[in-house]
Amino acid sequence: MKRFLFFIMSFMSVITFAQQPVELPLWPDGASNTNRLTEKEKELSYLQPMIRIGKSYLGTKYVANTLDESPEEKLVIQPQKVDCLTFVEYVLAQALSSDITKNLQNIRYRDGIINGYPSRLHYTSDWIENGVRHGYLEDITAENSSCINKLSLSFMSTHPELYKQLANSPENVKRIAECEKALTGKTVHILPKNKLPNTGLPWIENGDIIAITTSLPGLDIAHVGIAYYIDDNLHLLHASSSLGKVVISKEPLKHMLDNYESWTGIRVVRMSHPKK
Numbered sequence: 172m173k174r175f176l177f178f179i180m181s182f183m184s185v186i187t188f189a190q191q192p193v194e195l196p197l198w199p200d201g202a203s204n205t206n207r208l209t210e211k212e213k214e215l216s217y218l219q220p221m222i223r224i225g226k227s228y229l230g231t232k233y234v235a236n237t238l239d240e241s242p243e244e245k246l247v248i249q250p251q252k253v254d255c256l257t258f259v260e261y262v263l264a265q266a267l268s269s270d271i272t273k274n275l276q277n278i279r280y281r282d283g284i285i286n287g288y289p290s291r292l293h294y295t296s297d298w299i300e301n302g303v304r305h306g307y308l309e310d311i312t313a314e315n316s317s318c319i320n321k322l323s324l325s326f327m328s329t330h331p332e333l334y335k336q337l338a339n340s341p342e343n344v345k346r347i348a349e350c351e352k353a354l355t356g357k358t359v360h361i362l363p364k365n366k367l368p369n370t371g372l373p374w375i376e377n378g379d380i381i382a383i384t385t386s387l388p389g390l391d392i393a394h395v396g397i398a399y400y401i402d403d404n405l406h407l408l409h410a411s412s413s414l415g416k417v418v419i420s421k422e423p424l425k426h427m428l429d430n431y432e433s434w435t436g437i438r439v440v441r442m443s444h445p446k447k
Contacts, residue, residue, distance in 0.1 A: 220266035221378030221442060225397045225408050228258060231417045233410045239335045244288050246276050255395050256295070258410040258417055259380055262397065266442055267307055277305060288336040289346035294324055295382050295392035297354055299440055308380075311439040313360040315374045318436070320361045324351040326389030363436040364428040371398070371405030371424070375439055381407060381424065382438040393434055398424075 234252035241247075250261045264274040277283040280290050281301055292298040302308030328348035331337035337344050361384050362372075375381075375398055385393035396409025399419055407420040407427060420427055428434045 219378045221262055221380075221397055222399060222408070224265045225258075225262045225378075225399075226419075228253065228262065228410075228417045229419070231258070231410070233412055233415045233417070235412065236335075238291070242336070244285055244291065244336075246272070246279070246285060248272070248275065253410045253417065254412070255410045256298075259395050259397065263307075263380070263442060274307075277307070278302065287346070288340075288343050289350060293327060293347070294350070294354060295395060296322055296324070296357070296359060297350065299359075299382065299438065302440065307443050309441045309443050310360070311374060311379060311441050312362055312437070315372070315439075316360050316362045316366070318361050318363055318366075319358045320384065322354050322357045322359060322391055324354050324389060324391060326387075327351065329389060359438065361436045361438055364425070364434065367405075367425050367428065367437065369404050369423040369425045371400065375405060376441070378442070380440045380442070382440070383428065384435045384438060386433045386435050392438070393431070396420075398439070 228250070231250070232252045233254060235254050237249050237252055237254070237257065238247050249257075253261065260275060260278050264271045264278055267274045273283075276285065278298075278301075279292060280286075281292055281297070282305075284290060292301055299308060299310065303310050325348075327334060327337065328344050328351055331344045337347065377398060377400055379398040381396050381398050382392045383394045384391065387393065394409070396407040399406050399408040401419070404423045405425070406422075407424050408417070409420065410417045411420075424437075428436070
């Protein structure tokens, strides 16, 4: 999937940051993380860093395309304004270890190397594959769902006018098309939305990363967020373009999926415990 998720509602979710090492604030609003956790969550927070850190972003402003503000590709760190994917990236970078800047670069760029706009992991399927290959993500869907989806990616190269760094750069379009070609034809495991109950499934845990698959031509993923159970129902902790901020969905994830015909199911990936 590409990082400009949520195409219909607010298409792109891309970001641009400062190249030099930058300390990412542990809590984006400067407040203690514990003020947004229940007592039970405080007791379990050490087991669920994605939830503990993710909830500290509640209320953070949704802003699309923050990674594309500069013509030069740099590591952008702006946790005070996020889209659906940059929100997950910041949370994951903080949860992995204290070396947040290094983590973020490894998460956002293919093999952690910044080499122009096409080196950024725009399609989420590429983003997931990179994380699994480098050992900080685990593809949970592959272990629990037999349903296969074949990737067919082309949206960015066929709609360059939608992307600031592609509109006037045939070279970037060519490199993006090469990335799309390398991914197209690969198979990934998904969980169809008709297989997901309101209550979630035993193998989907609090803090798992949820990537919502789409049937829109040329795309793979429409939206991303973090699994969060409320009263035994599976909800989504996510940066919402329609609400303009990071929220926990009021309705179960199942209902969210059913509201959009083009949303076909989910992929579930989990942060692997950092190697010591």
